[in-house]
Amino acid sequence: MFVIGIAGGTGSGKTTVVRKLLERLPKGEVAVLPQDSYYKDSSDVPVEERQNINFDHPDAFEWNLLEEHLKMLKQGKAIEQPTYSYLTCERQPETIHVEPKEVVIVEGILALCDAKLREQMDLKVFVDADPDDRLIRVINRDVRERGRTAEAVMQRYTRVLKPMHQQFIEPCKRYADIIVPQGGHNHKAIDILTSFIRQKLKGQKEG
16 A cells, blocks of 8 residues: 655645546546545534634644544445535534445645644645635635635634644654646646555556
8 A cells, every 4th residue: 555645734735636546547546635634523512602613723633543543444344434514513423434445545734734744644745835825715715615705714814724834734844755836737647656655556556
């Protein structure tokens, strides 16, 4: 099994990079663990206070569960990946059955933040993007998918996203083996990544 960590700021294009890798790699040989699925359940927090949850802080994630699930996949065991709702800030009763695959991608803003998780990764990637571009993507996404106003997104960006990015996400660059500037628009970088992963897959099968 070949484990890849893909991190980067909110709106950097991580999900696009993952999607393009999935399109290029052999069907059925890649499993994706989105870090977003491992947010802590906030059902015990009063509804009116949930809007104040800092989703960009390492403390928002259940790291032990993510680490355990990755270990299980590496041991050849299937997992039940949790699901999370941004609308209610609660973990959902439904889970996603994930079988071990030749390649496992752990994707999220802080995927390279945790030392124990990094130790399980064979390749660490940081997706970089201009702050203005990231802000535009975040506004478009949150207004369209999460029912927020542009003004609310801007306030959250200034109050939470920007300082958290500078404090926790940007420093993760130093752990990356590869930095992909311009996110999902960097076709050459994605092609290089794809070729590298294919070589590793071929080596695993021959070995």
